[in-house]
Amino acid sequence: MFEIRSILWLIPALPLAAAALTGLLGPRFLRKNSHWPCILAVAGACVLSFLVLSKVVHAEAPFVERYYTWMQSGSLDIGLTLRADGLTAIMLITITFVGSLIAIFSVGYMSHEREHEAGYARFFAAMALFVFSMTLLVLGDNYIVLFAGWEGVGLCSYLLIGFWFKKPSAAAAARKAFLVTRLGDAGMIVGILLLWGGYLSTHTDTSVRPVADNLIGGLASNLTQASPADALSFDTLFRWASSTRPDDTESQLFFGTVALLLLCGAVGKSAQIPLYVWLPDAMEGPTPVSALIHAATMVTAGVYLIARSMPIFHAAPPAVLLTVASIGAATALLAALIALTQHDLKRVLAYSTISQIGYMFLALGCATTDSLVLVAVTAAIFHLFTHAFFKALLFLSAGSVMHAMGNVIDMRRFSGLRTVLPKTHWTFLCGAAALAGVPLLSGFWSKDEIIGAALEASHHAYGSVYMVLFIMALVTAGLTAFYTFRAYFLTFWGEVKIPPEAGHHAHESPPVMTIPLMILAVGAVGLGLIVQPFTHWFSHLLEHHWLHSAFARSIEPAPHGFNVPLMLGSSVFALGGVGLAWLMYVRSPALPGKLAGAMQGLYQLSLNKFHVDELYYVFFVGPVTLFASFCQVVDFLVDSVVDLVGQLPGLAGKLIRPIQNGLVQFYALAMILGLTVFLSALVLRLAR
């Protein structure tokens, strides 16, 4: 019915049009209706995404469409090329579906801003721009288009974290987020350059005649014979990467370098060690932003990047994948440990996001053998998918709490809200249970796949390390359950306590907020069960519409089965965590205080986030700032040298000025002396 060519570009174009419309006309004309373009466009993109999925499922090969040439010169040819395959379709649906719900929720949440119309329009313009960039990121068929989306989401994140720019902390957080992620992006762009150069150098015909020969009589030949457009597009690059022989160590090394550089970008964007420090601060943004950008979609872009580039990571030495897995597991554990003691509800969720993305990285890092590739990518993308639902749900529920509490988010200042906010209570509980990995909920299934993948990987290269990572993942699962339910019990149980900021109107949020919450809650509870463990929709989609086109050689995925003992084990960890939280925060609320007192050192360490921010400041920010001042001093010196040189003619003038002393006798003497010298020279010359 529809050509995929004509709908693919509409998916980013609709939100872009909405962003332009809202940005230009919003403050003047749309005013209180500024949310409509954004909601309609994102919902429209969502419908189109489902359409794309239906097309992809019935297609033999991925759709690739080059719309126009972006920039082309010499051996560089970058086209605006979009692609649709299984991986893209999943990402698109996640982004646009969760995105539309969050956009609807925002109408209620941002109602305070409706009076200041400019802010209201600015918010929805940036949200629409974000959806545009994010869809472009996942639709791009070459690394430059991907990078364009990548930077675009970074910009929107900057604009939205700094939405309340009058708050110094928000302004600082926005800058920090942009700069820290850009640090990773610099590595990523070098990686892209390297990949491009490597492809060109291996696919260029050496028998190019020199230009000078052509001059004397011949035809012009291009510098390269491989089409430069291929050197950045996914299909050719991945085919090249996956067809390298395993014994070709030089190529392995090359792909390893590329993979590590791409990983830099992924680590920055997805807030992993060592660049995770921006994400907790990013909670300064409005809560829907935290839900959409800093939980469901943008921060998972790094996971998408690695999954998309899996052929390259797979062609690299196994140590690279081990690095990915180790970064993931370490981040998961560290963030979970920090989340244990935070008082700010949104920060707990932020650290939990970092931790969950760590899980996804761990999953991706498990693709050490051919048979594990599909298992690993499915686990990561499946967790990305379920996480988008339950984490967006948790953030929005927290937002609903904030909305009712007059923007107070410190869990020490409210409690017992389950009677005050009954609907929010239930939706939060659904999200928390899914995050904690309570059996049969979506988080349980996806996390289980990851832990299973780690266990699987421990039978192959670097097995013992993967075993350690597996244990870390299990422990983190327990910690996750604990801190999630700690937050839940602290907020919704105990005696009713409402901060004065809430006023007398602490009440449940309006339907425009609760209905999206309920839809997300249904997703968080049920989606995991439906799409993967029994139907295998997810793994089939990825196998038939991603795996076979991404790898040049055929890859046999491992058969899918349940590891029942593992499931039971992880259930024990999850339920244990929940139980412990119940024990400590409901049964005997004095216990946490005593425990914190007993382990003061550890408690303070976790509360102060292991002092990582301060360490970075001392070892990185400080010296760099100092160096800037040093450069200024150097510049002063350089300028002084210039001025000094400028003085030279004057000095020279001063030196010879005494000669011009105005005494006629002196001039006469000088004349005669000069004449004498000249004449003697002449005479001597002639005499010779």
Add this chain to the structure above:
Amino acid sequence: MNDPLPKIELLSLLFLPLAGAIVVALLGPNRQELVRRVSLGVTVVVLFLAILLAWRYVEEPVRSMTTAEQLPTFRPVFVPGSPGTITDALNRPQPNPHGTSWNLIPFGSAAIQFYIGLDGFNVWLIVLTAVLSLPSVLVSWRQINERVNEFYAWFLALQTAMMGIFLSFDIVLFYVFFEFSLVPLFFLIGIWGGPERRHAAGKFFIYTLTGSVITLLGVIGVVLACRAKSGELTFSIPRLVEIVHERLLYVPAERDYWLGVQGVVFLALMAGFAIKVPLVPFHTWLPLAHVEAPTAGSVDLAGVLLKVGAYGFLRLCVPLAPDVSLTMGLPLVSTLACIGIIYGAFCSYAQDDIKKMVAYSSVSHLGLCMLGMFALNPAGLTGSLMQMINHGLSTGAMFLLVGMLYERYHTRKISDFGGMAARLPLLGAFMVFVCLSSVGLPGLNGFIGEALSLFGVFEQQWLVQKQFPWYAIAGAAGMVLGAWYLFTMLQRVFFGELKEPPVVGHDSHEPITDLNLREILTVAPIMVLCLAIGVYPQPMLESMKPEVDSVSRIAQMARERGSPAPALSLRDDKQENRTP
């Protein structure tokens, strides 16, 4: 090709501003509004002409492409005058493809000619000059209230000088315009500048003049060298390039001679251009001149005049001294450019004066421009040209916005401000946009230049030279550092708690208001251009292709002369430098 209309347009593009300057000067100091209107009218017409010519150039059906059989050189179109004649070895008149019949000063058989025209290198720089002159006039509308007619007269004279530099294809004519451009700017800074204006104007004038005098030696040197060996005296840049390559290609015995000449010529030409770009460590006149210059002067200085240095490298240094550009210029200029990228960014961060910060950011950005140029391949050269245009647009816009801020508060110190986005939301939004364009956000213009340059540099260093790609890494570091100082400035000035400097000056009783319509019209078109170039740059890149191809072929021939084996043996030793 023989349609006279474009030629007339080209001439009016060049001389209309000068005519305007004379008219404005004669109008006298008392008719201020009239002076402003006349200047505005002139700039609007010039802009219209520039756009018309660019459009004609892009549409030009028989644009003279250099074919593979021809020696690479420049082939300008719309050259005023008839093609002209030269006498060949047997004293017979021959049609001259690289000249015009408009002789200025005859020298026996040859002459210094009024040889101007359009090609892929200058067409967009002409448009840039015209585009930036309009906001400069508008922004000075209320800023300049003393000696208004003189201000606009010098300003319009500067337009002619800059147009002349870009349009000239006669090397002496080029040099004359090159030197002439100093005079109007000297007066613009020296009369209408800030408190230190005399010092700044003097330093700017003497520093750049010193460099240009050495450049003159290079100019004379190359003309004489060509005459000495080929017996042909010519001042036409395309012909000089052709002679150099004829001799290099067909007379192997002269190779050593030409290498020596090239070395001297390159260094002499570089002396003037490196100061103009400016390359570190010859940059210290720039921050001072910028800080003291009136806004319109800063815009033209950063937007157009700095490009003259880079343009000189591109038009003269590389084509006339290809072997030395490759063996000495490439490492020398690229290293200085890399230092400039990093060093300029750090200096920029350390500044408390916004204008000074922008000035140092120019050092950083033009470092990338030079880096891309000395990749000496199509991607790098195109990127370098794009970087010139993009830097002109975004830095020009930034100076305009800083000028508007200064007009309101009479201070530019970052520490005096805070949270200005709440007070001046539109100015803040514009500033964010311009900063994004400057840090190379994909979709805006900055990214195009950066990406092309980086790819070009990477290709040159890693694929052709087989070295570790330091230059590209420095360029990528520049992207991070650029975001660092610009976003820090944004945070300090526009975000956070409102901190307004006390309003002083004659208009202190007026409340501070956001941008008015005139100011919006000043900046918004530049922003639209930034977006348009960022989204669809290909038509521009396409129109640059003939000249870019010529120069990259020149460089490629030099590579082949330099290495006995074919230069592009990529496959054999691709693995050598794959170190992380």
